[in-house]
Amino acid sequence: MTTYSDIWDLTTLYAGGTSDSPAFHEHIAQIPTFITQLQQAVEAVEQQPTVETIAEGLAAITEVMVNMRKISVMLSCLTAQDTTDEQAKITYGNMAPLYAQMAKLTYRFDKVIETLDDATFEAYCKAPALADFAFILTEKRTQTKLLLSAEEEDLITSLRANGDQAWSQMYDLLIADMTFCVTVDGKEQSLSFGQVSNLRNHPDAAVRAEVDAVIEQAFADKEQFFAHTLNHLAGFRLTAYKKRGWDDVLAEPLRINRMKRATLDAMWGAISNTRAPFVKFLQHKAQLLGKEKMTWADLEAPIADTTTQIDFQQGADFILQHFRAFGPELEGFARQAFEKSWIEAADRPNKRPGGFCTTSPLDQQSRIFMTYAGTMSNVSTLAHELGHAFHSYALRPVHPLNASYAMNVAETASTFAEMIIADAAVEAAQGDEKIALLEDKVQRSVALFMNIQSRFLFETRFYEERKDGIVSAKRLNELMTEAQQEAYGGALATTHPHFWASKLHFYISGVPFYNFPYTFGYLFSLSIYAKAKQVGPAFEEQYMALLRDTGKMNVEDLVMKHLGEDITQPAFWQKGVDLAVKDVEAFLQLTKTP
Structure with a gap:
């Protein structure tokens, strides 16, 4: 059996593979x-x-x-x-x-x-x-x-x-300079933000509470630096908007994502109108954890007593097995990524938090970055990033100028791949393991419907207030708290007021509103996934044809061409939300009190 490295190889991009190559x-x-x-x-x-x-x-x-x-x-x-x-x-x-x-x-x-x-x-x-x-x-x-x-x-x-690019780099420097001291298994550890974030789903409630408090306090200590950075990054953008006569802060992100405002409104409308099942899930999860109400520290808490660890090799094999069931192109591409060491997943200090996929069309190579800690959630993240890379692979026959797709459809391919793995994991599991994996799947819907909407609400309101001048750190905390309570339907006993400081996406200079495209991609991929299960392996070529069109048409035309549906209507989005609700219902049934 082939053994895969969890450290990427950059030498096939440039001989030497280092910054002084x-x-x-x-x-x-x-x-x-x-x-x-x-x-x-x-x-x-x-x-x-x-x-x-x-x-x-x-x-x-x-x-x-x-x-x-x-x-x-x-x-x-x-x-x-x-x-x-x-x-x-x-x-x-x-x-x-x-x-x-x-x-x-x-x-x-x-x-x-x-x-x-x-x-x-x-x-x-x-x-x-x-x-x-x-x-x-x-x-x-x-x-x-x-x-x-x-x-x-x-x-x-x-x-x-x-200007904005420099402020974005300032954010990276601030994060890189931060360390987070927490006690895990009786040992005090000094961790990077990426490492400490992985502990949010630690089975020990005391560790989760400490992690939550340490993260919140660390960003509170530096809130003036982050507030200064965010205000000036946004200020630069708004100054350019004003000079151009752009008053609507959503006009640019909608153009970047090649979508209409009606589509965005229809999507959020379907989610807001179906919030109750997810609030019920959070309330039920809190009770399973012995809490009266859900706290931010426990949002990612495991609710089943399972200590299953999946090392990188096992995670890779699991992904390849279930990608193969979808189609040979997806499985073959993922195998190539593992065999050629295109993936950086090692858990070590000094790594940037989060994950990403990046592709060079010049030599048709991708690289995937993440920190792998052995959880099923990490396996899903790895599948997610492989989905991004597969999108680029599908676009190989397309001219580079027609291969520049928007973020919303970019998240479709990644979420689709993630869904294959999440469903396979749930179906293969039994007992507490099945409950844990189903909860992880529902939690993904909570993140994309509630967490992402809270980011969207915060950013929209922040930019409107920023038009009138600097927004204080205190006010940023208030805006974030209000947005989280609204998006989570009042289900939270505690929030993460400094999430505006801890989330990289607010500081990306190239793409404003780095949030709603994730939800678009998730719900769009649900529709594609449902069709794939209906058609079977023959669907892979249709799927790749859709991906090849993502860089040369608006999303409304793309969906009409390949799925025959009007996405400016709430009905399209409601179908995806309803599929996610079925996962909630299954979870509630499995964990109901006898």
Whole structure:
């Protein structure tokens, strides 16, 4: 039997695989040449916008994009695996001006597309050299109309390296500098945030309570730093919005996710109208834990007496077994990821918290990052990130410019893969193990319906208040507490007021409102999963066809084409929510008092 490493191999990206790799820095040194070629192509388009010059411009954009993407992948891996890697941080900072140059040139190209008259643009989109890019050209044209002049947008882009992007990096530095001292099994340990977060589902209630208190206090101690960082990151974004005449803070995230406001409202409406079963679940879980009401410390607490540990090898084998039942492409890809050591899962200090998947289209390689501690939840997380990587694998035949999909559909593939594993685990288990795994599955729905909605409510309200000036740390705590109580239907005895400080997603500069796309992906994947179970193994090719379309159409059109449904209507989302409710009902039945 093949043994899989839980440490990734970066040497197949760049010889040496470290932040001082000569091959890595030689590649970085080539980027100015690619940017010069892009500048020449853009100038040719500006001088004479023809089908030929536009096609050449798209080719130059692609060349810069895929090369810079590979560098970005390497930097993401280096800074995640070792938060003390100073060389990686310096290189990351030095790359910012190059990204800014690319953004400026891309904007100039987009501006030419925007200024074409309608008849010429439509004719160009029908030309053989451009027909395959009609969607993204139309998207560029539409979005550029909403922007400022080339000079003003150039200034905003130039300032980002020392604006919102710098504040995002400040958050990473603050987190990297934090240690959390907790006592586990009688031993005091000094842990990173990623390590201490894994203890939130510790079977010992005393450990969970200590972890919750230590995390809350640590962020309370530094709340002024985090409040300052969040306020200025958001302030930079809002200043740009104001200059562009954008008043609705959701306009940009909706455009980024290629979805309508009606779709977002329909989704949240279905969830809000079906909150009662999940509140009942939390109340019941609290009683099983011997509590009158659910606390934040116990949200992830195991309710069954099970100490089953699944080492990395066992987790990999379990994933491969059940991916195989879905289809050979998914299983074959995942096996490749394990065999080629594309996964960093070791539980060690100085790693960044959380998990991610990143892919370089230049050489068709992905890398997956997480901290694996031997729980079934970790296995689900690993499957989730493999789903992201499989999405990129499905897109291999697609031109890179048509493979840039939005976050909401990105979360569909990952959640779909996670669902395969969660269902398989529940079906295979017996007794307390079955109860534990079913609870973990329900907890995922609670997280995506309640936790994510609380983030959405907080961020929406914070941005509205930030328009009028700095929002104090005290007020941020109040906003978060109110959002958590509302989203959890009043089921919580205690909340996590400093969640706004502890959650990385609020500090990502590239994508505002890094929350609702998760819920979209979860519910969308429920619909796809239901269809997959109905059709069987033959569905895999249909699924891959859907994934290949994710980068070149709006989500409403995507769902209509592949599922034949209107997602601007609550009925579509209600079906997914109802499937999650069935898990709640099954859990309540299994754990009811005799």
